[in-house]
Amino acid sequence: MSRTEIAAYLVTLGYVGAFLFLSLKQARASGQPVWIFTRGGRSQHLPALLxxxxxxxxxxxxxxxxxxxxxxxxxxxxxxxxxxxxxxxAVLALWAQLHMGRSWRIGAAEGEVGAIVDSGPFAFSRNPAFIGQALLFAGLFLVRPGLVELALALAVLVAIPLQVRIEEAVLRRDLGAPYLAYQRRVSRWIGRSC
Known part of the structure; x- marks a missing residue:
């Protein structure tokens, strides 16, 4: 492996480790599970698998x-x-995860959403953690382009919009007008909607 490949791998290991550590820490702080893919219904099985x-x-x-x-x-x-x-x-995704604090969830299930977070990276995107993950996987493919790397990147890039649509539907049902106002203010991906 080249030095660039090793560096990208170490960053990825660091990101995945920090993601898991922060998820566990936030679950303990909130007193609720953060892994709720399995509670959100069958529609989340494909994005969860990807x-x-x-x-x-x-x-x-x-x-x-x-x-x-x-x-x-x-x-x-x-x-x-x-x-x-x-x-x-990796930095953007971790910043978004940290900024969500007790509202952090992995997956979506009715009745199990946190409060709206609309500051920090969420003032410019409703999905900064997903944007960060998309950048990370696109970068991994660029560092060492291969068929497996392409498949891994495509798996995540397909999962992201599937999961975003599911989460948005749950948030609209659970949070109602405040979430709809946030949707009108901030773009799904990058920028202000207004």
Missing amino acids: FKLGFAGSVLWPPVRAWLGGEAPFGMLSGVPGLMLVIIG
Whole structure:
């Protein structure tokens, strides 16, 4: 593995470890489970599976790939810009997770949503954690473009909009007018809606 690949892998390991640690910490602080994919109904099974595949693959595949050896089938696209995307994505996703505090959830289920968080990164995007994760996985593909890396990135990039639509429906039902006002103010992805 190149130095850029090793750095991207270490950032990814750090992100996944911090994501899990913060999720556990926030579950304890709120006194509620934060992993609620299984409580949200069958519609979340596909995005949950795709997220699991993407994240598990991002941790497990690089050492296996290094052990197997061989070149990336698409050649080296752009290692350093890819690494920058990995770092920016990890930082943005963790900042969003930290900023959500007790409202942090993984998945969505009626009656199990936290309060609206509309400050920090959530003043500019309703989904900054997902944007960060998308950047991270796009960066991983750029660092070492291969078929497995492409599949892992696509798994997460497909899961994100599926999950966002599910979460938005739950938030509209549970939080009503305040969430609708937030939706009108802040874009789903980046920027102000007004």
